[in-house]
Amino acid sequence: MPHNCPLSLSTLLIDQQTVTPVAPGAMQFFVNILENIGFSCQLLPFDDLDGQPTENLFATIGSGSPHLLFAGHMDVVPTGDTALWSSPPFKATEHNNMLVGRGTSDMKCAIACFVAAVARLKESESLPQGTISLLITGDEEGNSINGTRKALAALKDKGISFDAALVGEPTSVEKLGDMVKVGRRGSVMFHVTITGKQGHVAYPHLANNPITALNHLITALTKEPLDHGTEFFDASNLEVVNIAGGEGVDNVIPHSATATINIRFNDSYTSDKLISWFSDHCHAIASQCNVACDFTKRVSGESFLSTPGAFCDIVTNAIKENTGIDATRSTTGGTSDARFIKDYAPTVELGMLNATAHQIDEAVSLDDIESLCSIYQTIIKQFA
Numbered sequence: 001m002p003h004n005c006p007l008s009l010s011t012l013l014i015d016q017q018t019v020t021p022v023a024p025g026a027m028q029f030f031v032n033i034l035e036n037i038g039f040s041c042q043l044l045p046f047d048d049l050d051g052q053p054t055e056n057l058f059a060t061i062g063s064g065s066p067h068l069l070f071a072g073h074m075d076v077v078p079t080g081d082t083a084l085w086s087s088p089p090f091k092a093t094e095h096n097n098m099l100v101g102r103g104t105s106d107m108k109c110a111i112a113c114f115v116a117a118v119a120r121l122k123e124s125e126s127l128p129q130g131t132i133s134l135l136i137t138g139d140e141e142g143n144s145i146n147g148t149r150k151a152l153a154a155l156k157d158k159g160i161s162f163d164a165a166l167v168g169e170p171t172s173v174e175k176l177g178d179m180v181k182v183g184r185r186g187s188v189m190f191h192v193t194i195t196g197k198q199g200h201v202a203y204p205h206l207a208n209n210p211i212t213a214l215n216h217l218i219t220a221l222t223k224e225p226l227d228h229g230t231e232f233f234d235a236s237n238l239e240v241v242n243i244a245g246g247e248g249v250d251n252v253i254p255h256s257a258t259a260t261i262n263i264r265f266n267d268s269y270t271s272d273k274l275i276s277w278f279s280d281h282c283h284a285i286a287s288q289c290n291v292a293c294d295f296t297k298r299v300s301g302e303s304f305l306s307t308p309g310a311f312c313d314i315v316t317n318a319i320k321e322n323t324g325i326d327a328t329r330s331t332t333g334g335t336s337d338a339r340f341i342k343d344y345a346p347t348v349e350l351g352m353l354n355a356t357a358h359q360i361d362e363a364v365s366l367d368d369i370e371s372l373c374s375i376y377q378t379i380i381k382q383f384a
């Protein structure tokens with residue numbers, strides 16, 4: 001088995017059915033591959049509250065500093081209707097210079113490229129000084145409870161720290177390497193309930209309509225833009241995603257009304273700052289409209305920016321050297337496990353084209369597989 005071949009490795013990984021979460025035992029095949037190359041491996045299984053144990057893998061080669069972490073996930077999203085695929089989703093298939101299969105883009109090929117990059121450097125005795133580690137997790141596409149977050153905490157407890165982290169999520173848009181992610185927006189969800197006084201629609205002076213108050217609240221919240229964007233981020237955005245109220249009849253002013261509001265925020269904010277801003281508006285409406293205005297909130301991640309610096313330069317220079325492309329440094333898109341990793345080391349995300357991620361006939365080009373392996377080799381060499 002040629003471990004230095006990113007295409008062969010990709011095929012091996014894609015042929016494993018690893019729909020999220022990855023079950024205990026399912027990473028053993030990968031442990032065998034990594035140990036053959038010279039990595040020492042430890043499995044990090046964690047249990048969910050509802051009994052869905054997840055397997056994660058930490059593998060290390062070399063010793064001392066600097067310590068480069070490559071982070072990725074082995075789990076994939078479900079296939080959807082397999083009859084719609086032009087080839088079996090868990091049988092990597094070459095077609096028209098593309099490799100088709102679930103997880104090609106997101107993100108088994110990137111894992112394969114990084115591992116093959118290490119194997120090639122080792123063979124040519126050009127692995128640089130220091131340590132290279134892999135953290136390959138099993139629930140990124142699921143609830144993200146038993147993967148990266150717990151694994152990094154466990155590694156920290158063992159005294160393991162990193163100088164930089166490269167995440168292999170699919171960040172490229174039209175050409176391999178045209179975009180790297182250097183941060184992500186944060187996200188907070190509010191669920192607000194306004195309680196007024198129920199009454200006859202013909203006698204509004206005997207009631208207090210919570211929908212009117214909710215309308216005032218939303219108007220106040222959306223009156224001004226949250227900001228106008230920052231150097232690396234688009235403007236923060238507030239979206240009302242649900243409004244509900246009414247007693248199911250036409251002649252009753254309802255008792256209460258609710259709204260669900262999501263804010264994606266940039267580095268002008270912390271979730272605490274937005275929660276206090278939201279709370280101030282709720283208090284104002286409560287007193288202005290003489291209603292009760294209560295809310296719950298859920299923060300799914302803070303905004304973050306990996307200080308554009310040495311590591312980001314190494315990554316974009318490696319792209320330029322191998323492809324000639326000047327990568328855009330972006331903070332767009334949804335969340336990834338980089339939101340946990342950035343608390344431990346400067347983090348940059350670079351991987352395959354994301355055009356077909358999660359889709360039927362997910363695929364990446366064979367040329368990109370070879371090219372990403374070369375870029376990763378350059379990053380590893382330059383990092384030392």
Ligand SMILES: [Zn+2]
Nearest residue numbers: 106107140169
């Ligand atoms: Zn992913």
